Amino acid sequence: MKLFPESAYIQLEFDKVKSLLGAHCRSEYAIEKTGQLRIHTNIEFIETELRQSHEYKQLLQNNIYFPNDPVFNLLKELKLLSIPGAVLSGAEMIEIRKLAELMKNIFRWFDAEKRNVYNGLAKIVEGSYYEKVIAEMIDDVLDESGHVKDNASDELRSIRMNLYRKRNELRKMFDRIISKLNKQGYLADIEESFLNGRRVLAVYAEQKRTVKGILHGESESRRTSFIEPEETIELNNDIYSLESDEKREVYRLLRELTTKLSVYTSLLSHYHAIAGEYDFIRAKAKLAVDINAEFPIVEDKAVVHLEKAFHPLLYLYNKKANKPTTPVSLSLDESNRILVISGPNAGGKTVTLKTVGLLQMMVQSGLLVPVDSSSSFGVFKQLLIHIGDTQSLEFELSTYSSHLKNMKHFIEVAGGKTLFFIDELGSGSDPNLGGAFAEVILEEMVSKHAYGIVTTHYLNLKVMASKTPGIVNGAMAFDEKNLTPLYKLNIGKPGSSYTFAIAERIGLDKQLISRARNLVDEEHFRLDKLLNRTEQDLHNLEKKEKELHQLLQENEKLKKEMKQAMEKEKHNQQIELLRHQNQVTEEKLAYLKETERKLKQMVIDWRKEEDKSKVIKNISSLLFNKNEKKVSGKMQKQVESKFIELTGEIKVGEQVKIKKNHQVGEVMELRGKKAVVKIGLLPMHVDIKDLVRVKAKEENTNK
Secondary structure, three states, X not given: OEEEOOOHHHHOOHHHHHHHHHHOOOOHHHHHHHHOOOOOOOHHHHHHXXXXXXXXXXXXXXXXXXXXXXXOOOHHHHHHHOOOOOOOOHHHHHHHHHHHHHHHHHHHHXXXXXXXXOHHHHHHHOOOOOXXXXXXXXXXXXXXXXXXXXXXXXXHHHHHHHHHHHHHHHHHHHHHHHHHHHHHOOEEEEEEEEEOOEEEEEEEHHXXXXXXXXXXXXXXXXOEXXXXXXXXXXXXXXXXXXXXXXXXXXXHHHHHHHHHXXXXXXXXXXXXXXXXXXXXXXXXXXHHHHOOOEOOEEEOOOOEEEEEEOOHHHHHHHHHOOOOOOOEEEEEOOOEEEEEEEOOOOOOHHHHHHHHHHHHHHHHOOOOEOOOXXXXXXXXXXXXXXXXXXXXXXXXXXXXXXHHHHHHHHHHHOOOOEEEEEOOOOOOOOHHHHHHHHHHHHHHHHHOOOEEEEEOOOHHXXXXXXXXXXXXXXXXXXXXXOOEEEEEEEEOOXXXXXXXXXXXHOOOOHHHHHHHHHHOOHHHHHHHHHHHHHHHHHHHHHHHHHHHHHHHHHHHHHHHHHHHHHHHHHHHHHHHHHHXXXXXXXXXXXXXXXXXXXXXXXXXXXXXXXXXXXXXXXXHHHHHHHHHHHHHHHXXXXXXXXXXXEOOOOOOOOEEEEOOOOOEEEEEEEEOOEEEEEEOOEEEEEEHHHEEEEEEOHHHHHO
């Protein structure tokens, strides 16, 4: 993207955003990439960058581990690796191994499922592969600390074994010599030391000729001499020779390993770039979390549609100060390409303008922005800004001259993919003349199909915006009663500057205000007053609309609660019905289980009992008891309808009713406790206690 002027990224504070991004970088690669952050015009590149940042942000917010451990800057080591004859140290080799291990973890992390879910992040490793030989070659030679292993070669193993033996011999011999000279009182307090790589004795200066050996030096006070005993000279020489052999063999092994690794120089450089890319993406995701940024819609055309957009730096400042930040919502499209914002000073006009400009630069550089995810950003090829005093001492230009010079450039280069921002269009000159030029400039920008935002106090521009296709008015809301800006942008209506209202509120002399009003053209004053009144009415209307919306929400909440209560009651009723049905079913089930148990018992009794009639009687009483009860009930009702029960002693010739089966008969004979009762044509022997006297009702007798 082309910027005008070159300081545009500073005026829109894009440099501060880059500083915040750089603070999250852990590698030199990512820091360098942050410093060289470009604003792109390729939509595919922009969408890929945004998607990668969004996917890493999801990992951070969901606490999902991603293998992105920091790697040191290995550019120097990788460059040495590509030079024939160069030798890397053990520590440098270990850093290269860490890089290879990191790549192994990254490639393992991207399984088939994660490649589909995080396809943006997976693109970084597309076309690459993990080479396990790199780590294996290093592990064959070096340990975890970067020291060459004893078994790296047979020769090194032999040298170190000899060194171990010789050092043990030297230690034992030195211990004997120290013990001997200590008894003689020849040694100083420190007893021994190392000098010039040799193990020496610390002998009092006056005894230096007594102890045989090589004098290697004296202390600063000249009171102590450092002597290598003649008994250890040969051993020290052997050790020194072995140590030299060890250094040569270690160097040879490191040189050999460096030569082997040099084959993979380009692959390791690619690994280094991959690790740096993921660190850079992580930094972008961390910044997105800080400013509560989202992944907006990006379209390959000129459009700006912002929903709940915040200025990221203002958001962070207010967040730190525990203050709320008012978001801005606006749209620039083919029908309304230029927005003219008016309103009082310190009302948020310039902040709104800078918010749109900064967010556009961030999106086209691949950074997530603090907006609602439904917001849309087009891709613009150039961004032009004119903010603040642009007085030029170098070219002896006044503020207005510089202003016109910039406007000339705007008109010459503007096109359909141009996004421009002008703060206080036409200011710096006579209001009438400056307003006329501002109107002409605005007409030219409309004819060039450019998109932009303009702030102004000129009434003629407000009038022009209301009747010119492609231009739309906007006003920063202001609370006239409390004399405080609301920092809210209202689209569709121009705003008043509240010049006289602010003067009255701060207590300026009313006579001065009156004189100022008389100097203003009546139509001009009337229009400003009308805008003032309209804006306040709009503010009151929005306030009432907000209250109504709140009441509607409360009503909807009550409605939902009532519906839930009714559904709960209905549910309780259904549960009660089911409980009753289940109870009846449980009683039937219990009866059937009991019947089954009795039948099984009867089968057992049938096998054991010789008198089968008794078992048959039990089965009949079990199976047909219910039917008998029903028949008995019907007969009882019939008898009660025809006969009346009597009390007293039963006599021969009287009618009686059998209590068990409700049959009625005549007593033929009494035999002790039993009676012979004639029922129909058959006589029956029945216990007298099971009989009751009855008498036919009169109506039945008459019948």
